[in-house]
Amino acid sequence: xxxxxxxxxxxxxxxxxxxxxxxxxxxxxxxxxxxxxxxxxxxxxxxxxxxxxxxxxxxxxxxxxxxxxxxxxxxxxxxxxxxxxxxxxxxxxxxxxxxxxxxxxxxxxxxxxxxxxxxxxxxxxxxxxxxxxxxxxxxxxxxxxxxxxxxxxxxxxxxxxxxxxxxxxxxxxxxxxxxxxxxxxxxxxxxxxxxxxxxxxxxxxxxxxxxxxxxxxxxxxxxxxxxxxxxxxxxxxxxxxxxxxxxxxxxxxxxxxxxxxxxxxxxxxxxxxxxxxxxxxxxxxxxxxxxxxxxxxxxxxxxxxxxxxxxxxxxxxxxxxxxxxxxxxxxxxxxxxxxxxxxxxxxxxxxxxxxxxxxxxxxxxxxxxxxxxxxxxxxxxxxxxxxxxxxxxxxxxxxxxxxxxxxxxxxxxxxxxxxxxxxxxxxxxxxxxxxxxxxxxxxxxxxxxxxxxxxxxxxxxxxxxxxxxxxxxxxxxxxxxxxxxxxxxxxxxxxxxxxxxxxxxxxxxxxxxxxxxxxxxxxxxxxxxxxxx
Amino acid sequence: xxxxxxxxxxxxxxxxxxxxxxxxxxxxxxxxxxxxxxxxxxxxxxxxxxxxxxxxxxxxxxxxxxxxxxxxxxxxxxxxxxxxxxxxxxxxxxxxxxxxxxxxxxxxxxxxxxxxxxxxxxxxxxxxxxxxxxxxxxxxxxxxxxxxxxxxxxxxxxxxxxxxxxxxxxxxxxxxxxxxxxxxxxxxxxxxxxxxxxxxxxxxxxxxxxxxxxxxxxxxxxxxxxxxxxxxxxxxxxxxxxxxxxxxxxxxxxxxxxxxxxxxxxxxxxxxxxxxxxxxxxxxxxxxxxxxxxxxxx
Numbered sequence: 161x162x163x164x165x166x167x168x169x170x171x172x173x174x175x176x177x178x179x180x181x182x183x184x185x186x187x188x189x190x191x192x193x194x195x196x197x198x199x200x201x202x203x204x205x206x207x208x209x210x211x212x213x214x215x216x217x218x219x220x221x222x223x224x225x226x227x228x229x230x231x232x233x234x235x236x237x238x239x240x241x242x243x244x245x246x247x248x249x250x251x252x253x254x255x256x257x258x259x260x261x262x263x264x265x266x267x268x269x270x271x272x273x274x275x276x277x278x279x280x281x282x283x284x285x286x287x288x289x290x291x292x293x294x295x296x297x298x299x300x301x302x303x304x305x306x307x308x309x310x311x312x313x314x315x316x317x318x319x320x321x322x323x324x325x326x327x328x329x330x331x332x333x334x335x336x337x338x339x340x341x342x343x344x345x346x347x348x349x350x351x352x353x354x355x356x357x358x359x360x361x362x363x364x365x366x367x368x369x370x371x372x373x374x375x376x377x378x379x380x381x382x383x384x385x386x387x388x389x390x391x392x393x394x395x396x397x398x399x400x401x402x403x404x405x406x407x408x409x410x411x412x413x414x415x416x417x418x419x420x421x422x423x424x425x426x427x428x429x430x431x432x433x434x435x436x437x438x439x440x441x442x443x444x445x446x447x448x449x450x451x452x453x454x455x456x457x458x459x460x461x462x463x464x465x466x467x468x469x470x471x472x473x474x475x476x477x478x479x480x481x482x483x484x485x486x487x488x489x490x491x492x493x494x495x496x497x498x499x500x501x502x503x504x505x506x507x508x509x510x511x512x513x514x515x516x517x518x519x520x521x522x523x524x525x526x527x528x529x530x531x532x533x534x535x536x537x538x539x540x541x542x543x544x545x546x547x548x549x550x551x552x553x554x555x556x557x558x559x560x561x562x563x564x565x566x567x568x569x570x571x572x573x574x575x576x577x578x579x580x581x582x583x584x585x586x587x588x589x590x591x592x593x594x595x596x597x598x599x600x601x602x603x604x605x606x607x608x609x610x611x612x613x614x615x616x617x618x619x620x621x622x623x624x625x626x627x628x629x630x631x632x633x634x635x636x637x638x639x640x641x642x643x644x645x646x647x648x649x650x651x652x653x654x655x656x657x658x659x660x661x662x663x664x665x666x667x668x669x670x671x672x673x674x675x676x677x678x679x680x681x682x683x684x685x686x687x688x689x690x691x692x693x
Numbered sequence: 694x695x696x697x698x699x700x701x702x703x704x705x706x707x708x709x710x711x712x713x714x715x716x717x718x719x720x721x722x723x724x725x726x727x728x729x730x731x732x733x734x735x736x737x738x739x740x741x742x743x744x745x746x747x748x749x750x751x752x753x754x755x756x757x758x759x760x761x762x763x764x765x766x767x768x769x770x771x772x773x774x775x776x777x778x779x780x781x782x783x784x785x786x787x788x789x790x791x792x793x794x795x796x797x798x799x800x801x802x803x804x805x806x807x808x809x810x811x812x813x814x815x816x817x818x819x820x821x822x823x824x825x826x827x828x829x830x831x832x833x834x835x836x837x838x839x840x841x842x843x844x845x846x847x848x849x850x851x852x853x854x855x856x857x858x859x860x861x862x863x864x865x866x867x868x869x870x871x872x873x874x875x876x877x878x879x880x881x882x883x884x885x886x887x888x889x890x891x892x893x894x895x896x897x898x899x900x901x902x903x904x905x906x907x908x909x910x911x912x913x914x915x916x917x918x919x920x921x922x923x924x925x926x927x928x929x930x931x932x933x934x935x936x937x938x939x940x941x942x943x944x945x946x947x948x949x950x951x952x953x954x955x956x957x958x959x960x961x962x963x964x965x966x967x968x969x970x971x972x973x974x975x976x977x978x979x980x981x982x983x984x985x986x987x988x989x990x991x
Binding site for chain 1: 859934954984
């Protein structure tokens with residue numbers, strides 16, 4: 161028994177010393193937990209005469225069954241303890257009377273309380289954690305459920321079969337009980353007396369306060385889509401809210417608060433009962449912690465990614481590889497040639513082949529280098545010229561090109577030659593500085609079929625600008641020129657007078673004048689042609 | 694030579710000037726022709742010039758009917774001669790590059806390969822001009838992978854600079870025995886999606902540049918060279934086709950020859966050695982709207 165006791169005690173100690181997160185995952189701690197719970201059970205047994213079990217049966221039992229065993233033992237224990245506490249509250253003197261008993265009891269009670277305290281601690285820690293979280297009731301409920309889960313997992317490995325990570329029967333029961341409590345009033349829940357020991361009050365209080373907060377934070381939580389289910393439930397609850405839900409029965413509330421105070425003091429917890437803080441105070445706490453965090457972050461040197469232009473020396477080695485450097489690429493990336501791309505290309509090619517629609521180089525229609533051979537119409541009629549005349553014409557053409565008679569027979573040829581002459585005129589205008597247009601004399605039909613070179617005039621192709629005269633220099637005056645025969649008497653007199661004035665002016669400047677030889681002056685006479693291109 | 698070039702340039706500018714007028718006249722002629730064909734009355738705005746234009750329409754032949762644009766004037770006479778191509782590389786080519794150039798030699802009909810040695814570009818182009826080549830193609834590389842292609846049309850024609858991507862040569866695919874011989878027929882050409890006609894004209898321009906490297910093929914040629922444009926990246930493919938068993942509608946395509954993507958980044962209006970020549974078009978990849986614009990057509 162002593163050995164068992166020792167091992168149990170060690171187990172308890174171990175439990176106490178393990179970190180809370182270990183309870184969340186299935187591990188060897190379950191064995192330890194079982195040993196501890198067995199030990200506690202045997203400890204409590206003497207105080208509970210009505211207990212049906214001699215010891216806690218843990219081998220081969222699942223969490224539910226072990227839980228039930230503990231429940232059966234501790235229910236009557238709880239009520240008796242409550243009774244005792246009430247008695248002590250009324251008459252504190254009795255505490256001293258009990259004396260040894262009390263000491264002994266207190267030892268075990270201490271153990272119990274330690275157990276309770278542990279649970280309490282755990283719960284309080286959880287509560288505090290919950291309180292600190294900034295989300296709404298969902299998380300607090302989750303926390304609650306988590307903590308239930310934790311305790312379950314403390315006791316037992318995961319329940320396979322019905323239960324998995326999404327579904328726990330315990331959670332379902334609690335959920336249903338919560339619902340009932342909210343519907344019928346929280347008294348109902350208390351009367352039912354769930355098997356959480358004294359902590360149930362705490363949790364009830366939690367629930368009450370959470371309910372209050374539920375309703376308060378309901379509007380805030382409407383945004384959280386994930387919590388929609390809960391929101392609906394809360395909406396329903398809002399309609400059925402009663403005074404008791406918010407403020408509880410007045411007496412009970414005070415009693416409960418007293419109990420809470422005692423328990424907290426007993427717990428020796430320095431946590432200040434965080435669930436007693438109002439929403440506002442909780443928010444304030446959150447804000448403050450946030451502010452502290454931000455101030456601290458501001459004081460620290462910034463992360464290298466936030467430092468503007470950072471060279472390789474200023475950031476840790478290979479840190480650029482870890483950061484997801486993202487910038488907008490302006491150029492489209494080159495295409496990756498996949499199977500599909502090739503397949504689509506080939507399809508397109510095949511369709512083009514079938515249609516025979518290619519973009520080949522088209523051979524341009526070449527300009528006819530040779531003109532069409534004139535189908536010379538052979539005149540059947542007798543030639544009007546005699547043979548001698550034909551020979552005469554030929555001879556004249558050969559020897560003396562200028563005097564040969566006209567040989568054009570076709571009208572078209574005439575027209576063509578006229579057009580060509582016009583063209584040549586224009587081309588000459590473009591390429592000669594001295595330009596003398598060849599007068600096209602149409603009346604005279606003397607046209608000799610003579611090679612063009614003989615007729616062409618050799619003209620100066622390029623002459624310097626300097627020799628040219630401006631039009632004003634060639635002719636100064638208006639266009640109205642009158643011949644001498646056209647002048648009237650007055651005109652003649654005017655002209656003479658002008659001439660005399662001029663002569664006098666000149667003779668005043670140069671009294672002695674040599675006779676100028678006007679013939680030796682060379683005047684450049686040439687029409688001045690401006691080319692517009 | 695210099696004076697000739699100067700004169701040709703002046704002609705080009707003059708013709709570019711006239712283009713606007715020519716286009717208007719062409720449009721008017723077209724309207725009259727349509728009206729005549731359909732038997733509808735001639736539109737009232739053309740009544741004055743109708744007689745003169747009618748005369749011109751009657752005298753038109755194939756060459757004058759189409760309005761010439763100043764673009765591709767360099768290729769105006771290209772169809773009269775068969776193209777003759779000179780292929781070279783950048784200096785000190787690596788073995789993969791020489792292999793690639795050998796393949797290109799076979800792909801382009803009527804092409805000849807020239808070892809670069811230490812020749813200067815201007816020398817190469819001078820000799821090419823005097824030997825009556827129509828085009829010179831330069832291939833450059835980066836660590837064995839061919840990455841640049843420059844096509845320079847010779848008399849004084851445009852130079853197009855391309856970037857080569859995703860090059861797969863015949864040597865990479867198979868061993869020599871499996872490669873077999875490549876058909877050297879004059880191929881049919883397929884150009885897909887070279888459509889920009891609006892103010893930029895680059896689609897048609899590049900199409901012409903690439904087209905006139907190839908000669909006029911026979912109608913029953915079995916070889917097909919495809920240039921397909923997808924958001925300014927041109928895919929080059931070389932196939933040989935056969936009528937399949939399943940009737941006239943089924944075609945069996947066999948891919949021969951190298952395959953690569955081309956990306957145009959510059960077109961200059963002179964030959965390769967004239968670096969002071971005017972730039973007709975240059976790619977601007979760092980403009981903020983570069984992602985939205987497509988220069989070669991959809």
